[in-house]
Amino acid sequence: MEEKVSRGVTILGSTGSVGMSTLQVLAEQREKFHIVALTAFSQAEKMFEQCLLFTPQYAVLVDTSSAQWLTKKLHEAGSTTKVLAGRKNLEYTASLPDAEIVMAAIVGVAGLCATLAAITAGKTVLLANKESLVVGGTFFMDAVKKYGATLLPIDSEHNAIFQCLPETYAGDKTKSGIRRILLTASGGPFRTTPALDMRNVTPDQACAHPQWKMGRKISVDCATMMNKGLEVIEAHFLFHIAPKHIQIVVHPQSIIHSLVEYTDGSVIAQLSNPDMKTPIAHALGYPKRLNTSIPSLDFFKISQLTFEEPDFIKFPCLRLAYKALEEGAGAPAILNAANEIAVEAFLKERIRFVDIPRILASVLEHFPRTLPIRTLTDIIRLDKAVRKFTQTYIINELQSVEQKVS
Numbered sequence: 001m002e003e004k005v006s007r008g009v010t011i012l013g014s015t016g017s018v019g020m021s022t023l024q025v026l027a028e029q030r031e032k033f034h035i036v037a038l039t040a041f042s043q044a045e046k047m048f049e050q051c052l053l054f055t056p057q058y059a060v061l062v063d064t065s066s067a068q069w070l071t072k073k074l075h076e077a078g079s080t081t082k083v084l085a086g087r088k089n090l091e092y093t094a095s096l097p098d099a100e101i102v103m104a105a106i107v108g109v110a111g112l113c114a115t116l117a118a119i120t121a122g123k124t125v126l127l128a129n130k131e132s133l134v135v136g137g138t139f140f141m142d143a144v145k146k147y148g149a150t151l152l153p154i155d156s157e158h159n160a161i162f163q164c165l166p167e168t169y170a171g172d173k174t175k176s177g178i179r180r181i182l183l184t185a186s187g188g189p190f191r192t193t194p195a196l197d198m199r200n201v202t203p204d205q206a207c208a209h210p211q212w213k214m215g216r217k218i219s220v221d222c223a224t225m226m227n228k229g230l231e232v233i234e235a236h237f238l239f240h241i242a243p244k245h246i247q248i249v250v251h252p253q254s255i256i257h258s259l260v261e262y263t264d265g266s267v268i269a270q271l272s273n274p275d276m277k278t279p280i281a282h283a284l285g286y287p288k289r290l291n292t293s294i295p296s297l298d299f300f301k302i303s304q305l306t307f308e309e310p311d312f313i314k315f316p317c318l319r320l321a322y323k324a325l326e327e328g329a330g331a332p333a334i335l336n337a338a339n340e341i342a343v344e345a346f347l348k349e350r351i352r353f354v355d356i357p358r359i360l361a362s363v364l365e366h367f368p369r370t371l372p373i374r375t376l377t378d379i380i381r382l383d384k385a386v387r388k389f390t391q392t393y394i395i396n397e398l399q400s401v402e403q404k405v406s
């Protein structure tokens with residue numbers, strides 16, 4: 001018999017690309033789920049529309065003046081949704097008793113505290129916000145265990161790996177007969193662009209991903225392939241697999257979302273159209289499957305699936321990510337913070353696309369990588385220091401370029 005209980009969902013980052021795909025999935029599942037809270041940074045108009053459509057108990061906007069505007073508009077519209085403002089309310093709505101499921105879809109380390117609040121409250125956390133896991137690493141995974149939370153990956157590659165692993169997998173690769181993980185990558189918008197032509201690419205060109213429609217930060221990460229680097233780190237912590245057993249495979253069609261190879265030579269893959277609604281629906285329904293209107297994969301239209309080796313020279317961010325992971329301790333957090341600042345500077349057209357990996361390599365060299373990550377305070381302190389250093393580094397470089405020109 002069908003269960004009738006409705007499960008409460010909080011979406012952190014509901015106005016973003018993953019947040020909106022989550023709402024699209026939930027729009028078809030109104031009997032199974034209800035929205036407890038929606039959160040965003042400042043996009044009040046989009047949040048207003050979402051509140052009218054999904055009637056959450058709470059809507060959080062970090063930006064106070066946007067929250068004031070939303071309060072007024074919802075009051076005029078006769079809505080019962082309560083508007084809250086400020087960062088702390090992300091954590092509050094991530095840990096409300098009625099929110100059984102929390103979709104962590106804020107971009108960057110800005111999502112860390114709210115994601116950890118959901119974990120500490122023992123929620124089922126649907127993790128899109130990979131940066132939180134990259135910087136938190138073992139501390140993050142220990143918290144999942146300590147508070148009895150359930151972590152389900154939303155990144156399409158990690159969701160695919162999760163689906164290809166044995167149901168009983170508990171982090172022991174040898175015991176489960178796993179040889180390696182094959183993490184697929186589309187190759188991004190510059191896969192076939194000659195390295196020299198990448199010097200003058202614009203933010204809009206970098207954000208024009210051939211397969212996926214995403215937020216601008218992750219789109220730039222795909223273009224530099226830092227996204228794949230962050231995903232290698234994410235896969236290591238999620239599945240407890242050593243970096244040498246995680247192989248990146250460039251697969252431009254983005255139909256195979258990742259594969260697990262077993263010691264008898266079997267390779268199990270997960271396939272679907274490149275649409276985030278599939279991993280989101282999988283995680284929302286887990287361990288069951290939701291009945292959705294997501295279109296079937298048309299094998300005759302696809303006709304061919306191709307594979308290439310990743311180019312570690314043209315995309316140095318890949319090398320930097322493996323290096324940071326091998327160094328361990330604070331290195332992934334340093335790499336991530338430097339990357340967030342460098343990507344922001346590129347999107348504001350203050351630095352060139354090709355400056356991003358060069359800046360990351362310099363920042364990574366500057367910090368003592370053995371800094372331990374034992375507490376949330378350690379993570380936040382390191383993240384802040386690296387951001388400040390990277391910002392100063394970029395300003396100094398810009399000034400020295402200006403001096404040379406004048």
Ligand SMILES: NC(=O)c1ccc[n+]([C@@H]2O[C@H](COP(=O)([O-])OP(=O)(O)OC[C@H]3O[C@@H](n4cnc5c(N)ncnc54)[C@H](OP(=O)(O)O)[C@@H]3O)[C@@H](O)[C@H]2O)c1
Binds near residue numbers: 128276
């Ligand atoms: N997009 C994808 O297909 C995809 C796939 C796999 C994984 N991911 C991961 O999912 C996460 C979200 O990606 P996205 O593409 O959905 O990003 P996005 O479109 O840029 O959306 C980001 C969301 O986070 C909110 N936000 C931004 N800064 C914030 C802050 N300081 N405090 C609180 N909320 C903040 C935004 O609110 P406002 O709208 O008000 O600014 C928005 O709701 C990232 O970690 C990304 O790596 C994304």
